[in-house]
Amino acid sequence: MGFCGLREISVAEVTSTVKRLCISANSNVPRETIAALERALEIEESPVGREVLKQILENHRIAREEGVPACQDTGVAMVFVELGQDVHLVGGDLYEAINEGVRQGYKEGYLRKSMVNDPLFRRINTGDNTPAMIYVDIVPGTNLKITVAPKGGGAENMSGIAMLAPAAGVEGVKQFVVERVEKAGSNACPPVVVGVGIGGTFDRVALLAKRALLRPVGSHNPDPMYAELERELLVEINKLGIGPQGFGGRITALAVNIEYSPCHIASMPVAVNLNCHVGPHESAVI
Amino acid sequence: MAVKIVTPLTDETVAQLKAGDDVRISGVIYTARDAAHKRLVNLIKEGEELPLDIRGQVIYYVGPTPAKPGKAIGSAGPTTSYRMDSYAPLLMEHGLKGMIGKGMRSRVVKDAMVKYKAVYFAAIGGAGALLAKSVKASELVAYEDLGPEAIMKLTVEDFPCVVVNDIYGNDLYEEGVRKYRIG
Numbered sequence: 001m002g003f004c005g006l007r008e009i010s011v012a013e014v015t016s017t018v019k020r021l022c023i024s025a026n027s028n029v030p031r032e033t034i035a036a037l038e039r040a041l042e043i044e045e046s047p048v049g050r051e052v053l054k055q056i057l058e059n060h061r062i063a064r065e066e067g068v069p070a071c072q073d074t075g076v077a078m079v080f081v082e083l084g085q086d087v088h089l090v091g092g093d094l095y096e097a098i099n100e101g102v103r104q105g106y107k108e109g110y111l112r113k114s115m116v117n118d119p120l121f122r123r124i125n126t127g128d129n130t131p132a133m134i135y136v137d138i139v140p141g142t143n144l145k146i147t148v149a150p151k152g153g154g155a156e157n158m159s160g161i162a163m164l165a166p167a168a169g170v171e172g173v174k175q176f177v178v179e180r181v182e183k184a185g186s187n188a189c190p191p192v193v194v195g196v197g198i199g200g201t202f203d204r205v206a207l208l209a210k211r212a213l214l215r216p217v218g219s220h221n222p223d224p225m226y227a228e229l230e231r232e233l234l235v236e237i238n239k240l241g242i243g244p245q246g247f248g249g250r251i252t253a254l255a256v257n258i259e260y261s262p263c264h265i266a267s268m269p270v271a272v273n274l275n276c277h278v279g280p281h282e283s284a285v286i
Numbered sequence: 287m288a289v290k291i292v293t294p295l296t297d298e299t300v301a302q303l304k305a306g307d308d309v310r311i312s313g314v315i316y317t318a319r320d321a322a323h324k325r326l327v328n329l330i331k332e333g334e335e336l337p338l339d340i341r342g343q344v345i346y347y348v349g350p351t352p353a354k355p356g357k358a359i360g361s362a363g364p365t366t367s368y369r370m371d372s373y374a375p376l377l378m379e380h381g382l383k384g385m386i387g388k389g390m391r392s393r394v395v396k397d398a399m400v401k402y403k404a405v406y407f408a409a410i411g412g413a414g415a416l417l418a419k420s421v422k423a424s425e426l427v428a429y430e431d432l433g434p435e436a437i438m439k440l441t442v443e444d445f446p447c448v449v450v451n452d453i454y455g456n457d458l459y460e461e462g463v464r465k466y467r468i469g
Contacts, residue, residue: 027415046466048306048448052410055446059416063361072350072361072414110360112351112434123321125433154366154388154411186459187366187389189411241467245388245410247448248462276412 006088007142009286011097014089014146017284018101018132021148022077023109025282026069029060032216033193033279036254040191040244049249053191056244056277070278074111075150077102077132080214084141095134098146103128114153135207149214149281155192155274158184161206164268173198173270174233180272181237181253186246189276191254193217194237197271200261209273212257214281221258230256290444294342295383295405303405303449305456310444311407315344315386316427319365321435323373330376337428337437341381344407348386349434350424351414359421359440361414364388367406371395378402386447390459400455407447408458420445 034057041053063070079098083089091097106113106129115130116123133151160180164172177196184192197208220227233256243249254277263269291299293313303309316338318326329336347367351360367387374385375398383404388411391399399406409417423441430436450458 046462048462051308055410055413055416059410059413062419063415066415068354068415068418069351069361070415071412072348072363073365074351110352110354112349112360114349114434125435127433157366185390185463186408186411187368189388239468241463241465243462243466245408246390246459246462247408248458248464248466250466278412 006086007084008088008090009144010090011092011094013286014094014097014144015101015104017146017286018079018098018148019105019108021146021282021284022102022105022111022150025148025280026074026109026111026150027063027067028282029063029070029278029280030216032218033254033277034060036217037191037277040251040254044244044249044251046243046247046249048247049244049251052244052247053251069111070280071152071276072112073114073152073154074106075114075152077129078149078151078210079132079134080147080149081134081136082139082145083136084143085138086142087144094136098132098134099130102130102132144286145283146286147214147281147283152276155188155276158188159209159271159273161202161269161271163202164270166266166268168268170229174236176270177233177272178236178240181274182240182242184274185242188274190242190246191244191251191277193275193279194233194253194256195273195275196233196256196258198258198260198268199263200269201263202269204261205269205271206273208259208261209271212259213273213275213279215257217255219257226258226260230258288446293344295344296342297403300383300403300405300453303452304454305449305452305458305461307449309407309447309449311344311447312443312445313441315346315440315442315445317348317350317438317440318345319347319349319435320369321432322429322437323370325429327373327376330380340377342383344384344386345377345382346386346440350418353424359418359424362418362421363414364409364411367391374398378404391451396451396455396457399451400453403453405449405453406451408450409445409447417445
């Protein structure tokens with residue numbers, strides 16, 4: 001403990017934590033996701049769909065046991081930080097420390113480097129998977145929580161935002177979400193996890209949808225109305241018939257996770273961000 | 287029962303494959319995704335020679351993770367195929383017989399498959415650890431500067447995939463959804 005109740009944390013510890021999480025998240029599919037895939041195998045009627053689910057479960061077992069990435073797309077390194085306001089970071093720059101952790105993790109973990117330096121003209125691979133996409137929230141307390149969520153391109157490309165009129169209501173939200181999943185079809189590696197953001201602003205709603213994907217599969221929004229909407233949307237999505245890998249079947253999505261926020265009287269932004277059946281993310285508290 | 291096929295693919299082999307067939311591929315296949323496709327197609331347009339003879343070959347849309355020491359390859363599942371749609375017809379015109387990826391193809395690509403007698407296979411997206419087990423050797427062919435997007439020659443044994451689009455115009459994705467859609 002430093003002076004005035006401040007706790008000192010070295011950024012070197014941030015680097016080593018990010019490095020460890022990058023490697024671990026890519027080979028350890030969350031256990032809640034595995035449980036949902038096992039339930040899906042019991043429900044799925046399509047023979048091809050069942051075979052796909054078996055192979056996916058086998059893949060995730062190999063990844064965990066052999067410590068290899070479940071998917072070759074080890075993603076953009078999304079890093080979410082909850083920084084206690086009574087933490088004093090010492091020894092360097094927080095953002096650089098995170099990027100150094102990504103650099104080390106992706107090299108030493110034999111993870112794929114999937115970042116290009118410029119989106120349009122140059123597109124040269126940066127060679128170390130940096131920069132990470134970093135979000136920092138200041139929270140009460142003396143802890144530092146880090147979540148690493150590698151995000152693959154295939155599912156990310158199927159995202160969408162709509163600035164709906166408030167009059168569109170629940171039906172408008174449902175229609176947009178189901179349409180996005182239908183449009184994604186086989187591209188996002190179904191069975192998918194559907195992250196939905198509702199409210200906020202154009203920029204904020206996308207982040208809500210992404211944060212929704214950090215919630216464990218099978219958990220529900222604490223607000224019962226949104227929890228009910230999650231259940232209803234899952235039923236509607238699984239009527240689409242897309243099925244595992246899009247070969248046809250009952251299980252197109254494993255879960256729908258919604259996060260919401262207050263918004264302007266004129267607005268009702270909705271965003272959809274999809275995860276594939278790997279959907280890696282892992283957290284640690286320093 | 288899976289259909290076993292060997293590369294390079296002939297017109298006869300391609301003709302026996304139907305949408306929905308469970309297939310095991312053995313032989314040599316080549317990796318290429320977005321950036322490599324752009325270069326290959328530019329070479330064809332400029333009348334230059336390609337770094338590989340694509341006649342009868344199968345291209346796997348994949349950017350694997352780096353191989354750990356002693357391993358043939360890292361995790362190696364398919365990437366989403368539609369991003370190669372603008373390049374694929376020209377490659378088929380020049381003899382490409384098979385593509386492995388995941389996800390739907392455009393109308394233009396599907397028509398080109400019928401016209402040039404080529405097949406589109408889907409491997410399980412997100413099953414990179416499992417699929418890597420079928421890759422026995424890998425060798426750099428071209429474009430090392432592209433990192434994970436470089437073209438590599440893979441020797442595969444019983445690589446598992448499913449025929450999505452055959453040369454008769456069938457589409458497994460469309461048929462599957464039709465069968466299970468409610469309402």
